[in-house]
Amino acid sequence: MSVDVERRGPITVVTINRPQAGNSLDGATMTGIGYAFEEAAKDPEVRVVVLTAAGEKIFCAGMDLKAFMTPGAMEVQGPGLGVFMRQAFPKPVVAAVNGTAVGGGFELAMFCDIIVAAETAKFGLPEVSRGLIAAGGGTRLPTRVPLAFALELGLTGKPVQASRLYEVGLVSRVVPAAEVLAAALEIAEAIADNGPLAVQVTKALMVGEVPAADWDAIGKAVAPVFASDDAKEGATAFAQKRKPNWVGH
Incomplete structure (x- = not known):
């Protein structure tokens, strides 16, 4: 499976598990994420969702370009990413960004409520360099950071370090890579303790x-x-x- 789901008490941890493909998003992965979030939304015992990825270098490389060129490989079943990207998810979502998050990977993190990032993580919207458009990033990023900075990311396609996003307020915490998931769970547990x-x-x-x-x-x-x-x-x-x-x- 390209998506793992684990329950830790009142917290659901959703892990993108395609490190061999940069944890990129093909149809099966988007389907798995969508179903995991849908189940978490319906379960009254789940109070917080943590979204992370396998491996130590890449959180998500965005759209799987090989799948994009393969007929049917990008087909999504069920709600897909829209379950929390096209509407406000009813429960808090914490991103544990363990590495590079670009394109759709950056957008995934951005649509989470709180972002914890590894010191080594980089974020970017490289779509324009491939003749594409970061539709989610283009609409959401200017609501989360100053417009000039959003335009720099969106129009140059160049990545920036997690520390820069911390400075502009998009990233909540920057921690050593080995501590990313633990820090995200610490926040999730503090949230889950409340009404x-x-x-x-x-x-x-x-x-x-x-x-x-x-x-x-x-x-x-x-x-x-x-x-x-x-x-x-x-x-x-x-x-x-x-x-x-x-x-x-």
């Missing part, structure tokens, strides 16, 4: 699912959280100096 309904609505507000200037819409979004059993449990657990037992409603 799942509160986390879900907080993400929705922060990523703009609810217009920031529409206070009526914001009020409707947060009202169920304040009225939830989890809100009562959180206050009770705080008063009793114990860990909350979340129920998700």
Whole structure:
């Protein structure tokens, strides 16, 4: 299988496992990622998803150009990458970028909520150098970094180091390569410790699912959280100096 799925308590770890092909995206890989995220979205016990890749040098080299030239090799079954790239995924997603992320690989990381990257990782959108367009990167990157920097990446096709993306705020943490997954899991575990309904609505507000200037819409979004059993449990657990037992409603 080109995609491995592992449960670690309330966390689902999705690993692209095609190191021999630069963890590039063919139809089977996009199908596997899509189904893994779809199952995580439906499972009430899953609170966070971590997306990473096998190997030590490449997170994802983007579209598999050999598959692109092979009839049927790019065919995707099920929801594919659209399950979290074309719509806001309902649960937090942490990217553990273990190496180079270019083209569709950069876009995969960019559509995650939090990015942890290896010191050695490079990011880029080389599509223009191949006569192609980074459609996802072209639309999403300018919303995550300053426009001038997005244009530099998109129009030159040249990669940059993880440290540069940390400087502009796209990458949350830069760590030694051997610590990438552990750092991502640390963040995921901290998220999973919190009230799942509160986390879900907080993400929705922060990523703009609810217009920031529409206070009526914001009020409707947060009202169920304040009225939830989890809100009562959180206050009770705080008063009793114990860990909350979340129920998700």
